[in-house]
Amino acid sequence: MDIKLSEQAHMLKDSNLFVNPSEGMSLLEKQKIFLVLAGRKQVTEVYSGHWEQLSPNERRTVADDPKEVAALLDALGLSYRLQPQEHTVAATIALDQTVLDHYFDIASRSNNDLELGKLFGYPQTAAEGFIQNKHLDTATQDKVIAAAGLPDYFATFFLSTDHYQEEIATLKEWYSLLEQYGLVAS
Numbered sequence: 001m002d003i004k005l006s007e008q009a010h011m012l013k014d015s016n017l018f019v020n021p022s023e024g025m026s027l028l029e030k031q032k033i034f035l036v037l038a039g040r041k042q043v044t045e046v047y048s049g050h051w052e053q054l055s056p057n058e059r060r061t062v063a064d065d066p067k068e069v070a071a072l073l074d075a076l077g078l079s080y081r082l083q084p085q086e087h088t089v090a091a092t093i094a095l096d097q098t099v100l101d102h103y104f105d106i107a108s109r110s111n112n113d114l115e116l117g118k119l120f121g122y123p124q125t126a127a128e129g130f131i132q133n134k135h136l137d138t139a140t141q142d143k144v145i146a147a148a149g150l151p152d153y154f155a156t157f158f159l160s161t162d163h164y165q166e167e168i169a170t171l172k173e174w175y176s177l178l179e180q181y182g183l184v185a186s
Helices: 003-014 028-037 066-075 097-107 113-119 124-131 138-147 164-180
Strands: 043-055 058-063 079-084 089-094
Touching: 003 028, 028 043, 028 089, 028 164, 043 097, 066 079, 066 089, 079 097, 089 097, 097 113, 113 124, 124 164, 138 164
Parallel strands: none
Antiparallel strands: 043 058, 043 089, 079 089
């Protein structure tokens, strides 16, 4: 294991930030961040918020403190752009500012899904399938992911209808890496 990645994984796991409040998805945002740190994605978008209990039967998500979010991302050595929102702090992150600037340049243009998919670490066939609307529907994708021995909730992408068997290899590699560094639900 890489010592620096191990330290970053512990920092992420120990943080109360970027905890997805939805059932079974608590590590999802942290997984996406780690995949950037590990070089599997050049860019990702993540969200940091937490549950606020309004009454015994009612709760809502509220944004985490943007200063705390920035401090964690700084400590991890990431470049980022924060967009505070009512219920979360959205963060677009990359390993360096040049890549982050490139992402925002591409995102500002139309017909950019293939380039964006590459920055997000998606296989080209998956990005092309998404663009051409030739991707698995959610129910089928869930079955394919389960059949591959992967959990319901971790950082994924739309699998293409024509190449999903090859694309599963990327998801398996991502999951194995996340598992190795302790960033999967036990």
